[in-house]
Amino acid sequence: MLNLKTRRKLQKGFTLIELLLVAAIIGIILAIAIPNLIKARVSSNETNARKALQTLRDAEYEYSEQDLDNNGERDYTNFIGAQGTASTLRDPAGASDPADALVDSTFEGAVVNDGSAAAAATCTDNKAGYCIGWSSDAGTNPSDLSGDFGWEASMKTAGKTGRKDFAVFVDKNIKCTPTTQATGGTGQFESTRTDVDCD
Numbered sequence: 126m127l128n129l130k131t132r133r134k135l136q137k138g139f140t141l142i143e144l145l146l147v148a149a150i151i152g153i154i155l156a157i158a159i160p161n162l163i164k165a166r167v168s169s170n171e172t173n174a175r176k177a178l179q180t181l182r183d184a185e186y187e188y189s190e191q192d193l194d195n196n197g198e199r200d201y202t203n204f205i206g207a208q209g210t211a212s213t214l215r216d217p218a219g220a221s222d223p224a225d226a227l228v229d230s231t232f233e234g235a236v237v238n239d240g241s242a243a244a245a246a247t248c249t250d251n252k253a254g255y256c257i258g259w260s261s262d263a264g265t266n267p268s269d270l271s272g273d274f275g276w277e278a279s280m281k282t283a284g285k286t287g288r289k290d291f292a293v294f295v296d297k298n299i300k301c302t303p304t305t306q307a308t309g310g311t312g313q314f315e316s317t318r319t320d321v322d323c324d
Contacts, residue, residue, distance in 0.1 A: 173253035184227035193217030254286030279312030
């Protein structure tokens with residue numbers, strides 16, 4: 126049987142240099158990977174924001190073409206609303222039937238402003254890093270909604286959850302513009318009707 130001193134000499138382990146080398150390699154890999162992961166997340170958020178606006182655009186057209194609020198007019202709505210609230214994209218006919226909803230419940234928490242008096246100051250549950258709002262370019266008077274609608278999406282945190290603001294209007298084209306907010310700032314719904322169409 127070997128004594129304790131001899132056993133310690135026979136045990137193999139990593140030297141300090143080997144441990145430092147491994148730590149340096151891990152540090153280099155992280156320095157390369159983290160910025161790419163952040164870029165991928167931002168790109169994914171922007172794609173999801175565009176898809177959310179496409180969903181709102183399609184919902185508005187279905188709401189109008191099929192007169193889902195049953196008011197006899199081919200008009201749009203500036204309310205995402207909730208189940209049980211008539212003349213909204215969540216419950217057009219006010220039947221409280223989830224099957225009639227034109228948008229899903231994830232839009233409810235992402236709304237900053239939908240033209241209603243009860244609109245929150247900030248979105249409570251952003252949709253993939255973006256908040257949704259009614260565009261001031263489209264007007265807020267319900268009588269104006271017979272010929273126009275406008276929805277915008279702006280990032281919750283500039284540079285971290287997105288780099289662009291998006292908008293969609295009755296012309297059906299998704300508009301986008303790079304944000305002017307500093308990294309870490311709150312999105313300000315900067316996209317307008319005159320912005321370029323996104324690819």
